[in-house]
Amino acid sequence: MSASEKTAAGVSTLTLHLHLLPQDILVEILSKLPAKSLVRFRCVSKFFYALIVDHGFGVLHRTLSLTLPSKAAILIAIIPSRRPRSVPSAPAYYTINFSKENPRRPGMLQADRLGYLDGDEPFLKGCLHSSSDGLICLSRPNGDIVVVCNVSTGQRISLPRFQFDSPHGTKTCALLGFDSQSKRYKVLMIDRRSCFEYKHWVLTLGVDKSWREINYSSHPLDGVGCAGYSDTSVHIDGVIYFYNWLTRDDPPSFHIVAFEVWSESYSFIPIPAEVTSSSPHLRSIDASGETYHYTDFVLRNFALLQVDGGRLAIIYVHNIGHLFNMVVWTLEKSKGCWEKITMIIPFKFDLYRFTTNHAGEIVLLCIDSKQFFILVCNLKSEVWRKFDVGGVKEFPICFPEDVRIYKTMDHVFSIE
Template identity: 40%
Template sequence: MSSSKMKLSESALAFLPKEILVQILSKLPAKSLVRFKCVSKFFCSLIVDHPFADLHRNWSLTLPSRISILISLPFDLEDARFHCSEENQGTLARFHYTINYSEESQGTLDANRLLYMDRNRNLFGKVYISSAVNGLICFCSFSRLGDAIAIHNLSTRHHISLPSSCPSVRRPSGNSITAFGLLGFDSVSRRYKVLKSVQFNDHDRSYRRHVSIKHWVFTLGVDESWREIHSSPSYYPYTCFNNQFYFHTSVHIDGVIYSLNSLNKGEIVAFDVRAENFQAIPPPPPSTMPGLVEGPPGVGSGRSGLVEVDGRLAIVDLFISANRDNLWRYGMAIWIFEESMVWKNQYLIFIPIPFEEIDHHNKRVLFVATNHVGEIAVLVKHNISVSILFYNFRRQSWRKFDICKLPMEPSMYPAMYFILDNVF
């Protein structure tokens, strides 16, 4: 656009009331709004205004085209530890892809490689995804020498490295730090917060190991440093260092971060993002569904995962069972946590994928998440391909996408996140 036309557009827009301008701009995608910020100081101040970002996010929730799927393909954790020594942390390979979809989409979808992430070793070479909320991604460091945490906006590519709250650990000392961040959204202040949990492993002169845990909170756009808080009950999340299925063990729902407690297996801890306090939630009772059996030898049935179902916390247990004809099949047993603080009777849903089509040599063949309209999405890893199935609770029906242009190897265990177009 020429400078004369640009000035004409600005002068024409200047006659519009600010309320109408806000409504028009809020319906634009985040990438377009980033360009608008460069037009004038007026547009820049309008778009970076906190209420505008809140309005834009609300619009994005109503538009299917504003939601995409992020696929992360890191190597197997055992291979990762082998390739990723403390001296050579940057050699760990990982790939990131986005997939655009809608409720009407069927058949085949293309995966788009995020080359800017995979090639930028300075920002993304030594980190892994810990959580994602509304298109903002929380990255943590693979290193056990510090507490580096960063927030990345996938829509605008804006990257924020959060300050440190712990002194770095020296390699020869034998001590280590494991830092893990979980992202949440305060529905009252409309601000994003990061809960950072750090486990300190210290050794005294007698080489006895002492473990301690501390927690901090950082409010994006407000805080300049971390604020320490105290946890009751004693809590520490699952991370890539203590559980290779860490991405199944936490979920953010309506201003609360729910996380499985690695210090008390089976217990769930709820962190209220606004009040910044913790509450323990008892696990659901053992499975009561008849006919659930162990799978055939050498085949893994997956692990429990936390997801959101109709705005409620839910636990999904992946299992394998045999029908009357002795044919194996995968399924999901789902418990839902009600407002009355009790677990609702579990649902039993079978996944319509032939058992023989799934890669059983890799036990991380299924990944479960929920999208913004309440559907359960199941990512299925085949031998050299991936498909995603969506289950609609209200319709009690499935739809399936086969993902193209997504390279798969036996050592890869894909993780899936739903990303909202967000200008914040």
């Protein structure tokens, strides 16, 4: 018997035994398998296919993945440095799992290359700026290509092309969120027409055939400001949060926009005055164009994250003299206020991006003169851990704006 025949016989035997199990036990077993294995199991039988693509099973698998460290990771996308910078270059994608420490080198995490994402035209510079669970949303700045991809399985879908009616050109930002009511993912598209003219569109994955324009508050929303920066938006429990640096107030007052995916409606959360006063970069306004200008420094050092307990947090990293400080404001909804924590970071580094891990700890992707490394901070204990990153020798010393980092997890939920 050949190797392929033995494999086929083994699969048939396994299938027979699985079908003999009660359905509730079978569902429990399958829900704990990796997404890649489940994708292969869909080909076993019609029953398996129907079960694995079922929305209820996808939600169950997603819920378990949120609680299992082995199914959680961070996704890093790096665009190789190049000259001239106007020439686009395809990014390299890696995942790092905190439960897979290198046994030969304690304190070393191994980065795994996601080769199936390399070289595809939709994944060019500046297009990755949104994530939800294990899905990422990629789009070109002009919105003519929008792709949603499952990091675990490699499944991807291209969304309908966005139709523009602005004679002055446009700039878009696509943000992904999960609607817990319909159990569907939605993409919010913010389309900037001019300094204070924006339109807002939504598309429900697997349902809508075209983009739907939605009504929004008359307050101007600068959603496009997060288009090039992965750490300025976050999805928490069916709400997409992002900064709004657009204001006509004098002195300026900024806030966070909360977009509820289910109702497709906006609300606003004031940013603590202490945040805006902590950096002089947040004070400049171009009066002639009525456009607020913020620097790369501000966008790189300010982040919105979901920290321990599902709380929304503003993170700010800065250095005073030779010491690096991290200031964290967490939103306590029950108290209706922000609470502040300040910590000294016991390392020297150049900061690239922020995210969080499966435990709600803050993760900083940093670089020194030699290599990339990761700092992890537990907010409760205020303890820092440092991990070197292996398998990334091909990483160039690149520009911070060319790096993206997200929390991700094993995910079999169908996006079609």
